[in-house]
Amino acid sequence: xxxxxxxxxxxxxxxxxxxxxxxxxxxxxxxxxxxxxxxxxxxxxxxxxxxxxxxxxxxxxxxxxxxxxxxxxxxxxxxxxxxxxxxxxxxxxxxxxxxxxxxxxxxxxxxxxxxxxxxxxxxxxxxxxxxxxxxxxxxxxxxxxxxxxxxxxxxxxxxxxxxxxxxxxxxxxxxxxxxxxxxxxxxxxxxxxxxxxxxxxxxxxxxxxxxxxxxxxxxxxxxxxxxxxxxxxxxxxxxxxxxxxxxxxxxxxxxxxxxxxxxxxxxxxxxxxxxxxxxxxxxxxxxxxxxxxxxxxxxxxxxxxxxxxxxxxxxxxxxxxxxxxxxxxxxxxxxxxxxxxxxxxxxxxxxxxxxxxxxxxxxxxxxxxxxxxxxxxxxxxxxxxxxxxxxxxxxxxxxxxxxxxxxxxxxxxxxxxxxxxxxxxxxxxxxxxxxxxxxxxxxxxxxxxxxxxxxxxxxxxxxxxxxxxxxxxxxxxxxxxxxxxxxxxxxxxxxxxxxxxxxxxxxxxxxxxxxxxxxxxxxxxxxxxxxx
Amino acid sequence: xxxxxxxxxxxxxxxxxxxxxxxxxxxxxxxxxxxxxxxxxxxxxxxxxxxxxxxxxxxxxxxxxxxxxxxxxxxxxxxxxxxxxxxxxxxxxxxxxxxxxxxxxxxxxxxxxxxxxxxxxxxxxxxxxxxxxxxxxxxxxxxxxxxxxxxxxxxxxxxxxxxxxxxxxxxxxxxxxxxxxxxxxxxxxxxxxxxxxxxxxxxxxxxxxxxxxxxxxxxxxxxxxxxxxxxxxxxxxxxxxxxxxxxxxxxxxxxxxxxxxxxxxxxxxxxxxxxxxxxxxxxxxxxxxxxxxxxxxxxxxxxxxxxxxxxxxxxxxxxxxxxxxxxxxxxxxxxxxxxxxxxxxxxxx
Numbered sequence: 001x002x003x004x005x006x007x008x009x010x011x012x013x014x015x016x017x018x019x020x021x022x023x024x025x026x027x028x029x030x031x032x033x034x035x036x037x038x039x040x041x042x043x044x045x046x047x048x049x050x051x052x053x054x055x056x057x058x059x060x061x062x063x064x065x066x067x068x069x070x071x072x073x074x075x076x077x078x079x080x081x082x083x084x085x086x087x088x089x090x091x092x093x094x095x096x097x098x099x100x101x102x103x104x105x106x107x108x109x110x111x112x113x114x115x116x117x118x119x120x121x122x123x124x125x126x127x128x129x130x131x132x133x134x135x136x137x138x139x140x141x142x143x144x145x146x147x148x149x150x151x152x153x154x155x156x157x158x159x160x161x162x163x164x165x166x167x168x169x170x171x172x173x174x175x176x177x178x179x180x181x182x183x184x185x186x187x188x189x190x191x192x193x194x195x196x197x198x199x200x201x202x203x204x205x206x207x208x209x210x211x212x213x214x215x216x217x218x219x220x221x222x223x224x225x226x227x228x229x230x231x232x233x234x235x236x237x238x239x240x241x242x243x244x245x246x247x248x249x250x251x252x253x254x255x256x257x258x259x260x261x262x263x264x265x266x267x268x269x270x271x272x273x274x275x276x277x278x279x280x281x282x283x284x285x286x287x288x289x290x291x292x293x294x295x296x297x298x299x300x301x302x303x304x305x306x307x308x309x310x311x312x313x314x315x316x317x318x319x320x321x322x323x324x325x326x327x328x329x330x331x332x333x334x335x336x337x338x339x340x341x342x343x344x345x346x347x348x349x350x351x352x353x354x355x356x357x358x359x360x361x362x363x364x365x366x367x368x369x370x371x372x373x374x375x376x377x378x379x380x381x382x383x384x385x386x387x388x389x390x391x392x393x394x395x396x397x398x399x400x401x402x403x404x405x406x407x408x409x410x411x412x413x414x415x416x417x418x419x420x421x422x423x424x425x426x427x428x429x430x431x432x433x434x435x436x437x438x439x440x441x442x443x444x445x446x447x448x449x450x451x452x453x454x455x456x457x458x459x460x461x462x463x464x465x466x467x468x469x470x471x472x473x474x475x476x477x478x479x480x481x482x483x484x485x486x487x488x489x490x491x492x493x494x495x496x497x498x499x500x501x502x503x504x505x506x507x508x509x510x511x512x513x514x515x516x517x518x519x520x521x522x523x524x525x526x527x528x529x530x531x532x
Numbered sequence: 533x534x535x536x537x538x539x540x541x542x543x544x545x546x547x548x549x550x551x552x553x554x555x556x557x558x559x560x561x562x563x564x565x566x567x568x569x570x571x572x573x574x575x576x577x578x579x580x581x582x583x584x585x586x587x588x589x590x591x592x593x594x595x596x597x598x599x600x601x602x603x604x605x606x607x608x609x610x611x612x613x614x615x616x617x618x619x620x621x622x623x624x625x626x627x628x629x630x631x632x633x634x635x636x637x638x639x640x641x642x643x644x645x646x647x648x649x650x651x652x653x654x655x656x657x658x659x660x661x662x663x664x665x666x667x668x669x670x671x672x673x674x675x676x677x678x679x680x681x682x683x684x685x686x687x688x689x690x691x692x693x694x695x696x697x698x699x700x701x702x703x704x705x706x707x708x709x710x711x712x713x714x715x716x717x718x719x720x721x722x723x724x725x726x727x728x729x730x731x732x733x734x735x736x737x738x739x740x741x742x743x744x745x746x747x748x749x750x751x752x753x754x755x756x757x758x759x760x761x762x763x764x765x766x767x768x769x770x771x772x773x774x775x776x777x778x779x780x781x782x783x784x785x786x787x788x789x790x791x792x793x794x795x796x797x798x799x800x801x802x803x804x805x806x807x808x809x810x811x812x813x814x815x816x817x818x819x820x821x822x823x824x825x826x827x828x829x830x831x832x833x834x835x836x837x838x839x840x841x842x843x844x845x846x847x848x849x850x851x852x853x854x855x856x857x858x859x860x861x862x863x864x865x866x867x868x869x870x871x872x873x874x875x876x877x878x879x880x881x
Contacts, residue, residue, distance in 0.1 A: 058701065199694075203672055355701045356671055360692035363620075370830040377828055378821035385817055422761045425825060425836050429768065432821035433775075436814045440779065443810045450548075469782040472727060473775040479719050480771035484764060487712035492764045499768065 022410035048420030053361025055199035066349040075101040108141035212258035215250035217300040240308035260285025275330035286322030294318040371424035420494025430502030437510030449530035571749020575606040610759035615702035623689035639677035671696035735858035739850040769843030
């Protein structure tokens with residue numbers, strides 16, 4: 001009677017030992033953690049920003065500007081495809097209107113051929129079956145292209161992913177701080193910086209867009225520019241800060257962007273001993289740059305930073321090595337700052353801060369302390385209550401509760417889930433609700449004993465019969481926690497973590513641990529009547 | 533060694549209780565319905581403070597958006613759901629609220645709200661204030677302006693926490709929260725339906741609706757700040773309420789098989805009595821823990837503790853008086869599968 005299978009005892013022993021090992025570092029002061037032997041875990045619980053203090057920013061990729069950029073590309077691709085067709089399909093009116101890229105065939109009868117050529121550029125690069133652009137044709141030769149939503153989402157996701165890398169280089173160039181930058185959904189990025197109580201600096205560094213683009217300069221007389229008479233597809237751009245050299249009229253379309261930049265560095269020009277910026281382009285960038293400089297030799301091109309002119313030198317000869325120099329009114333400092341910004345790379349699209357939270361570290365510390373106090377009180381009250389209600393069995397429930405608490409802490413430390421303020425509330429709630437399984441079992445034992453069964457039979461029946469109820473009742477809580485995961489942001493997700501871990505460990509301890517304790521006690525005490 | 537006499541076990545209840553719940557079911561139903569109606573009225577009238585028709589007429593956009601506006605007026609929405617910028621300011625000396633308001637107005641045009649508030653429980657600067665802006669067109673500039681101007685309002689004051697939520701995010705959180713609540717209830721009902729019979733599912737669902745509506749009503753009427761954490765609390769209440777209901781249903785199902793001839797009303801009474809001890813002990817530990825949280829957990833968690841406390845009391849009540857009696861209303865198929873009749877029917881006491 002009341003045999004507990006050996007595997008159960010081993011399972012409980014192993015799990016408990018692991019729980020203790022993983023929970024242990026949390027009770028060791030920070031500075032002593034390094035002295036924990038290597039074979040033991042030394043990772044404490046990962047505190048959420050609301051407990052630790054710090055800043056969190058939720059950034060969103062500006063989808064409209066991403067779309068505009070992409071449509072520009074599409075227009076280019078369309079023009080390229082028609083130009084490369086053999087024989088060439090002649091067109092005019094290449095441009096972007098609203099959310100369409102459009103092009104007009106000079107000879108509408110060539111529509112059939114154009115359609116075949118354009119189909120090729122709409123093939124999904126990732127092997128998807130649907131074309132990424134949808135074309136609409138008009139009888140007068142106008143072709144409009146729209147980017148399909150799915151492709152736009154993919155682009156946005158890609159932009160967010162690239163931005164993460166760039167943001168990391170900007171705010172954590174040494175890779176030493178604990179900043180966490182993760183993508184959320186298709187177009188959002190969460191930046192968490194523990195210990196940063198002033199997010200302004202963070203935002204400034206993220207916001208240094210430093211989008212470098214190369215544009216061709218259109219020579220327009222000053223009067224014309226002032227009168228607002230511009231050639232189609234051009235724009236007026238002002239000088240960049242104190243470094244730039246003056247306004248220019250440039251093509252709207254960027255011929256090359258900072259994405260193709262490999263490295264920028266500061267040098268001094270040996271002839272003029274002025275500071276210059278040297279840059280190195282990647283392979284594709286070098287090819288493009290080579291083609292442009294060959295095609296437009298003796299014209300000027302402008303290097304823009306965030307749509308402001310840095311410099312607009314004349315192309316004296318084709319530059320094909322992928323290396324170039326930018327001169328401007330640089331000082332040592334402005335040049336090196338610029339180089340840093342260029343090296344950090346350009347964001348593929350502008351980002352906007354749509355949610356910002358900052359918690360002072362001292363406030364977080366207070367929350368931890370009050371949370372710990374509340375947990376201690378809740379635990380104590382539960383202990384007293386259980387022992388008063390169930391005597392020696394109550395003590396078993398308390399032991400199970402202590403193991404449960406250790407397991408929760410250990411599990412949270414192991415998987416690195418963040419403990420947040422609502423998470424602490426979840427922990428307290430779990431302590432109180434974990435005894436529910438014990439209560440169900442004990443009440444069942446009482447009932448069985450009341451019908452006149454022997455203690456051994458009552459205990460057995462208590463465990464067996466209560467199991468179904470325990471299972472049903474806790475599964476519903478897990479369901480609720482799963483929904484919280486789906487819905488919740490940061491702190492609430494922390495709550496969902498503690499709640500779901502707590503439910504699993506509490507069933508484990510209440511059922512297995514209590515069962516073993518009761519079996520041992522029974523073997524030693526050999527009771528004639530049930531003590532509850 | 534150990535026997536039943538050495539420990540003065542506290543018995544909250546006699547070993548057997550014979551409370552007749554079903555007899556009061558009619559009265560309980562009346563009370564429950566009245567409270568639910570009152571809660572709904574409170575939600576739709578902004579805690580009996582506003583006229584929903586006016587709100588509807590003043591709101592802009594589609595009927596759905598206007599209806600949403602009524603819901604938004606129904607609660608004292610926190611920054612998470614309302615959008616805007618909220619700052620917690622602490623100072624060693626009393627903060628002049630008027631001066632703070634003036635500073636707020638100079639930092640950002642628009643609606644500024646200043647609240648004095650209790651500080652954190654322990655240590656630290658004793659005086660606190662909350663500065664709220666309804667919108668956040670440029671939160672960086674606003675926060676910066678406040679930070680610079682703060683020394684003129686109260687010496688040594690500093691900003692200890694800032695939350696800035698754009699309208700876009702707050703709307704998403706609001707609709708996401710409501711969706712999560714709806715989804716949770718649906719899932720629970722399906723689960724119960726799957727595990728028991730449909731009457732049980734309906735009973736559980738009504739019990740949950742009852743709990744959620746009443747909790748929302750309390751928040752609406754007393755204008756307790758409604759935040760993301762409260763949504764988490766309500767989801768947990770749903771979990772707890774179902775948990776409680778499942779325990780009762782489980783026993784009811786067992787007894788249905790055990791006592792095939794007993795009238796359903798009597799059977800429900802019996803099942804509720806048998807599980808009463810557990811209901812009380814579990815409920816008490818949860819309530820004790822939450823009371824501890826309410827008084828020791830600090831300002832930030834008090835809303836959560838209130839919601840949970842109220843929800844747990846509601847949940848316990850509803851599994852006794854809403855979920856079970858609903859089954860009485862519809863009846864339930866008896867004597868299914870026959871095989872379980874091994875236990876000899878015992879005469880009802």
